Amino acid sequence: xxxxxxxxxxxxxxxxxxxxxxxxxxxxxxxxxxxxxxxxxxxxxxxxxxxxxxxxxxxxxxxxxxxxxxxxxxxxxxxxxxxxxxxxxxxxxxxxxxxxxxxxxxxxxxxxxxxxxxxxxxxxxxxxxxxxxxxxxxxxxxxxxxxxxxxxxxxxxxxxxxxxxxxxxxxxxxxxxxxxxxxxxxxxxxxxxxxxxxxxxxxxxxxxxxxxxxxxxxxxxxxxxxxxxxxxxxxxxxxxx
Numbered sequence: 001x002x003x004x005x006x007x008x009x010x011x012x013x014x015x016x017x018x019x020x021x022x023x024x025x026x027x028x029x030x031x032x033x034x035x036x037x038x039x040x041x042x043x044x045x046x047x048x049x050x051x052x053x054x055x056x057x058x059x060x061x062x063x064x065x066x067x068x069x070x071x072x073x074x075x076x077x078x079x080x081x082x083x084x085x086x087x088x089x090x091x092x093x094x095x096x097x098x099x100x101x102x103x104x105x106x107x108x109x110x111x112x113x114x115x116x117x118x119x120x121x122x123x124x125x126x127x128x129x130x131x132x133x134x135x136x137x138x139x140x141x142x143x144x145x146x147x148x149x150x151x152x153x154x155x156x157x158x159x160x161x162x163x164x165x166x167x168x169x170x171x172x173x174x175x176x177x178x179x180x181x182x183x184x185x186x187x188x189x190x191x192x193x194x195x196x197x198x199x200x201x202x203x204x205x206x207x208x209x210x211x212x213x214x215x216x217x218x219x220x221x222x223x224x225x226x227x228x229x230x231x232x233x234x235x236x237x238x239x240x241x
Contacts, residue, residue, distance in 0.1 A: 003035055004198045007049070011202020015053035017229060018148060018203070019171070019210020025050045025145040026106075026233035028199055030240070037192055039095035044185035045192045047144045049199025051178040053207030055171070068165075068172050075169075078130055079137030079177045086141025087181040091188050103237035105139060106146040110153075110230025129154055133173070140174065141181040148174050149230045 010028050017024035025046055032042035069076065132154040140147045151170045155161055161169075185191055 004194060006031070007195055007198030008202040011049060011053075011199035011204075012206040013202075014050050014199070015056070015203030015206025015208075016210040016213075017206075017225070018050065018053040019056070019207040020167070020213055020225060024229055024233075026229075026236065029145055030236070032192075032195060035195065037195070039099060040090065041190045041192060043090065043095075043143060044182075044188065044190050045196045046199070047178060048182050048185055048191050049196040050203045051175065051182055052200050053203040053210070055175040055179075056204050056207035065172060068169055072169055072173065074130065075133045076173055076176055078134045079140070079173055080180045082134045082137035083141035083177040083181040084184060086138040086143075087184040088141070090142050091184070091190070102143050102146075103234055105143075106149065106230060106237065107234040110146075110149055110227060110234055114227070129157070136173075137177050140177045141184070144178070144181075146230065146233060147177070 007028070010031055014024045014028050017027075028050060029042055029046050032046055033039065037045060133151070136147055136150040136154065139150060148170050151173050152166055155166045155169060
């Protein structure tokens with residue numbers, strides 16, 4: 001019972017931060033490991049448990065989910081396809097393989113926030129953005145925590161997108177790709193359902209709160225929060241490995 005309550009509280013914290021920025025699911029991942037789950041079970045349980053954060057954040061924001069889905073449908077399709085591939089590899093390969101790669105992926109995505117955004121147009125930039133979106137989808141299925149940071153980083157490269165829109169699109173992309181990869185996780189039989197339920201309940205409320213706060217957040221605070229969460233999560237992973 002105490003473990004369940006701990007995960008509800010953890011889910012609320014993770015959901016609030018993910019609703020505003022992203023990357024906070026690395027807070028819940030080590031807690032699941034500490035509660036005795038192996039890395040793969042912790043990964044799939046974490047993914048299923050915190051999915052509600054992004055979905056409820058979209059609902060709480062002032063952005064139309066249907067409009068965003070139409071505008072970024074190709075991003076979502078690409079990310080979803082590669083999320084399936086990543087999820088299948090996660091379940092097929094030894095856990096030590098993805099544990100060794102994740103710190104570098106997350107750190108790279110976090111540091112890219114520091115690169116000044118420039119408005120870019122043309123086919124070359126579009127192709128590069130689609131490739132990055134596909135990579136973020138694969139990351140979602142293969143590990144998950146930090147995908148929000150990656151999506152924000154790639155969308156922020158276009159100055160024509162304001163922070164509120166970027167955050168809403170991030171929640172749509174990560175929410176949909178997470179649901180799709182979670183279907184594969186569920187049928188794997190490796191989800192710890194009690195722990196996932198605790199995270200789900202907490203992250204649902206946290207995501208709603210985070211989605212509302214994101215609409216009022218100054219851009220500098222928004223980027224600072226993303227960067228701080230990403231750096232802390234990256235350092236934790238490097239130390240752990």
